[in-house]
Amino acid sequence: MKKSLFALVAFILILSLGLAGCNSSKTSSDGNGKKGGDGGGVMIYGKGGDAVGLDPAHETDGESFIVTEQIFEPLLSYKKENTDVQPGLAKSWEISKDNLKYTLKLEEGIKFHDGTDFNAEAVVKNFERWMNGDAAKFPYYASMFGGYKKDKAHVIKEVKAVDKNTVQFTLKRPQAPFLKNLAMSPFAISSPAAIEKYGDKIGQNPVGTGPFKFKEWKRDATITVVKNDSYWKKGLPKLDGVTFKVIKDNSARMNALTKGEVDLIDNVNPSELDKIKSNNKLQVFERPSMNVAYLGFNTEKAPFNKKEVRQAINYLVNKDELIKNFYNGTAEAAATPLPSAIAGQNKDVKDYGYNETKAKELLKKAGLEKGFKMDLWAMPVSRPYMPDGKKIAEAIQANLKKVNIDANIVTFDWGVYLEKIRKGESPAFLIGWTGDNGDADNFLYSLLDKDTINSNNYSRYNSPAVHKLLIEAQSTADEAKREVLYKKAEKIIHEDAPWVPLVHAKPILGGTSKIKDFYPHPKGSQSFVEVSMTK
Amino acid sequence: MLSYTIRRVGQLIPVLLGMVFIVFMMIRAIPGNPAQLILGQQASKQAIEELTKQLGLTEPWYTQFVEYMKGLFQGDLGMSLKTRNPISDELWPHLAATIELAFVAMIIAVIIGVNAGIISAWLQNSWFDYGVMLIALIGISMPIFWFGLMEQYFVSIQLDLLPTTGREDVRAPIEAITNLYLLDTLIQGNFSQFIEVVKHLILPGIALGTIPMAIIARMTRSSMLEVMKSDYIRTARAKGLKMPLVVYKHSLKNAMIPVVTVIGLQAGLLLGGAILTETIFGWPGIGTYIYDAISSRDYPVIQSGILVIATLFVFINLIVDLLYAAIDPRIKY
DSSP states (O other), X not given: OXXXXXXXHHHHHHHHHHHHHHHHHHHHHHHHHHHOSTTOSEEEEEESSOOSOSOGGXXXXXXXXXXXXHHOOBSEEEOSSSOOEEESSEEEEEEOTTSOEEEEEEXXXXXXXXXXXXXXXXXXXXXXXXXXXXXXXXXXXXXXXXSOTTSTTOOEEEEEEEETTEEEEEESSOOTTHHHHHTSGGGBOOOHHHHHHHGGGGGGSOOOSSSEEEEEEETTTEEEEEEOTTXXXXXXXXXXXXXXXXXXXXXXXXXXXXXXXXXXXXXXXXXXXHHHHTOTTEEEEEOOOOEEEXXXXXXXXXXXXXXXXXXXXXXXXXXXXXXXXXXXXXXXXXXXXXXXXXXXXOTTSOOOOOOHHXXXXXXXXXXXXTOXXXXXXXXXXXXXXXXXXXXXXXXXXXXHHTTXXXXXXXXXXXXXXXXXXXXXXXXXEEEEEEOSSSOHHXXXXXXXXXXXXXXXXXXXXXXXXXHHHHHXXXXXXXXXXXXXXXXXXXXXXXXXXXXXXXXXXXXXXXXXXXXXXXXXXXXXXXXXXXXXXXX | OHHXXXXXXXXXXXXXXXXXXXXXXXXXXXXOOHHHHHHOTTOOHHHHHHHHHHTTTTSOHHHHHHHHHHHHHTTXXXXXXXXXXXXHHHHHHHHHHHHHHHHHHHHHHHHHHHHHHHXXXXXXXXXXXXXXXXXXXXXXXXXXXXXXXXHIIIIIIISOOSOSSSSSOTTSOOOOSSSOHHHHHHHTTOHHHHXXXXXXXXXXXXXXXXXXXXXXXXXXXXXXXXXXXXXXXHHHHHTTOOHHHIIIIIIHHHHHHXXXXXHHHHHHXXXXXXXXXXXXXXXXXXXXXXXXXXXTTOHHHHHHHHHHHHHHHHHHHHHHHHHHHHHOTTOOO
């Protein structure tokens, strides 16, 4: 028995040594390939979760978009640091006077990774595929374009190819953020040939026009994309490839960065910011904020149906303390729901600020000077806008105690939590929002319009005045006019105080000092087309 | 022995069926809608309802159960609700990653644990004995996530000896054949990659192995102490046999039965219970796979994942039972 085992091990060893010789040439060529030319190389990106799938229109999670952004491109794109629209696969566009016809001129001569031509026909096929889908297949499409072909509220009446390189969208009614929607990651264009070929498996076999081609996916471990040598923008991409490596634990991801096993990581714990700053081999990247964290009140439930009570609590939350203690300074105190990266933020709306006396006065006015008991719901999961819901709830609880408000902290499993606050079961709750298309409508209408009660208006805030302004803004094309409308709405919201807007957090990424030309985009994912690495 | 094995495997079927049923009912009893979790916070109510229907979750539970069982009997583990991939495609790579890790952890645990236990028993009440038992106590009570991060900090970053996370050097990826990378690299004859895989296994292997190691050490010690008090050991020593021979030959074999039982149980536990180690070390294993499925209420993945782990667990214990006969010829089946 022992002898035979020994023989087996010896055999395997000899065999492997022999074969190692045959293989050595391959390894060395890999080694050379890795070094690449100037600025090249393979960048390793450490992320906290695996992508769900790689068909952008089907996905809803940020972890998937981080990868699909490299493989696919939408018709339009956002500017590097904000959400203004700039050309993408479409080089120019024209809008008809009645704001119903959008004519887009496409870049010529682009090919998908599988060799299929990119042209107007391909764009039409993509849109047809989405609008004939349903909420299970293309959930984002309905949220941004009002529904599907069969739905009344669907915004797009028709998409047609005018000629080989011109696409025309005809809308049923004006939609102000239409161009911004076209630039969103989910509406990137896939190869029609690949869609046909792979069918339901397209999510594992993505084919786009982007700077990198999909190579391999080892689930929960790595996703590899390699340089698209025939990319349509000359001289790009600079990197030879990107490998996404899943490391779920934040501290372990930080360790991997420190060791140099990964070159860039996202979702750095705010508490580990100093570790990066003090290490001269590393650098910090701050993502401009496109989110808001807030303490919402159910405006239908006593005592939060009284404006005075809601305002009083606004005076009792010390945002500077929260930012110092839980965000390590990587957030801005929020006065309105809109972060500064989004056009329409009203800078004249001033934060309530911490003021115990004013809070007491207001409570007296509401007849609650003796205080009351309440449930305070804390988010069970960590999000960039709320790294630790429970601790933030405890900090708020301590302040409420000062005016005899006795807050009992409650929490649920994430799915249950969302379901319950949507149904209005919670009196006061911590929650937040990350913008989709970078438009004010996506914050104010989605979160605070009477139409979205039972959906994302968890506060069940019902203000006819705000509703009127938001609807008017939706059908106005002039950006300057829209901004004025949103600013008016923000003022009313501030006065009515359905929320305590807490912070706009700036998510932190850490990278090695080799990384050049990387600009984290507010929407949470970005293309690495211009990124390079020095040796 | 053969008929015993067949009987044991036969007993397995009702056990597993019952377990599948209990798991099926339990995950449906906890609140939370998979559709909500798939679509996320931005989703509209209508979208959630539509997806719930499409996923077949509006059917009564017994219809869902019958559908699932029908699939199982045809060897179909179902589809993941979240990724919509066949579970059989996703399950094996994750399981292979965990098997490899658990294998290394058990080798570390058994070699160190058994020897430490033996020597402790041999030198009972010495400083060595106290030291080992103290370390074993610490090993059992130490939080794995803390220990894992400390390993990374000291061994990987400070001493620069081993990689921090993952199964392979992602800059020189391994081509998966069986998904057991130790085996794959050997088949491909790529010895440098084999070494790389071993390097990646050491830290998580130690982290995962500490608790079983401590338990095995304590078990071996107490079992050995009992055996070493018996008459035939005294006789052996009285004959003038050298101490190592007495300990390793005469005592150990007789002390092994409870130790092997513990080893079997621990090995089974590692398969499903490596979640913390897997999370800290970025290990794409079955523990985190099922854990993620639970948090996203991916019912078929939870059901099939637990089924596979339970089957393995039962088989490991069957092997342990058969080993008894090999260790002690007096035992016959």
